[in-house]
């Protein structure tokens with residue numbers, strides 16, 4: 001009898017990759033994927049714990065999934081929120097059968113089978129050796145692939161729950177990563193995104209992140225290498241040189257800054273000042289011309305004054321980010337920042353968030369408007385949400401919508417940017433200097 005698994009994924013790209021691993025673990029036991037919860041024998045919700053609103057969304061969603069629970073159907077909560085709450089989730093949510101943290105997915109088949117017999121369970125043990133090395137990830141994207149190269153985090157940013165939900169930092173062996181990337185390339189994948197919480201601190205005991213970039217970039221068939229997220233202080237000269245030297249490494253860095261105020265950065269436990277961050281940006285831009293730069297920013301961190309917030313706004317303008325993910329500080333249980341005085345009132349933080357979003361948009365719009373008329377290589381990823389267009393991406397990570405047939409998905413094209421909404425672009429295929437509108 002075929003069993004069906006339905007999985008919903010929240011949060012970061014590593015969760016997407018972890019969901020693919022879970023499908024691999026279950027696939028070996030004969031499970032097939034369904035996108036219909038009503039048809040599922042097993043429902044999994046892969047969760048994020050980074051901010052309270054991410055958790056609230058999941059709680060709401062679990063209430064909805066309860067409707068699909070027939071006898072014998074198992075509902076599991078997995079991922080960072082599962083790790084954070086553990087047994088508490090079982091106690092508080094009677095419709096949840098399983099709670100499994102990021103290191104426990106290998107035991108899924110057994111735990112699911114027990115749960116079917118009525119044994120609810122929480123498995124939140126950390127396994128510092130776990131890389132799911134032998135598990136064949138079930139990926140649906142044929143164009144690009146997320147490859148986790150490092151799990152856990154040894155930094156202790158005072159706002160962040162991740163070290164508590166993902167455990168100690170450890171890197172996969174370079175040889176294992178290369179084997180996996182080689183297999184992906186043979187299957188036709190040409191873009192690889194290397195994942196880790198502080199991915200540029202990758203070290204397998206023998207090889208550092210520079211070695212990894214060079215080796216992945218040398219795999220035959222790999223045309224684009226991306227990575228996320230690096231930590232500002234881990235860009236050694238070796239890493240920067242590898243980025244500049246390896247043709248496949250894309251001209252884009254997502255470099256979380258969190259704040260533009262050195263005082264706030266210190267309270268956040270970040271290991272750099274505003275000046276240090278700006279110096280890293282200068283080094284990266286000097287080594288990699290036309291680098292796309294994006295970031296993460298938190299507003300309303302305890303003690304953030306109006307002047308500190310002003311420093312963040314001025315940093316956004318000074319760096320000229322191409323985009324930024326902006327968040328209102330969310331206090332997380334067990335993190336260092338809970339002990340900090342001078343909480344910022346919610347209304348003040350909300351106001352700052354709105355102003356920051358406007359600043360980020362303004363900076364991005366100017367940068368993007370200046371690119372209209374230029375030509376870029378794009379990789380066509382998928383049909384765009386808007387009807388007859390395709391979504392493609394430049395090496396600098398700009399999204400370009402192009403008219404064309406779905407048979408172009410997976411191919412590389414030269415397109416001329418013809419317009420921008422301020423954040424995304426429209427483009428036209430360019431053939432020897434002329435534009436071609438191809439009808440699909």
Ligand code: SAH
Pocket residue numbers: 050051159160161162196197198228229230256258296297298327328329330331332
């Ligand atoms: N090392 C990871 C960080 C994971 S969390 C990475 O660099 O991708 C992703 C982002 O969420 C962080 O960069 C931070 O901007 C934001 N974040 C983390 N904890 C938060 C909190 N308590 N409140 C608000 N935003 C937070």
Ligand code: F3S
Pocket residue numbers: 153154155156157160161162163197198231
């Ligand atoms: Fe979180 Fe800082 Fe690590 S943001 S994931 S503790 S680098």
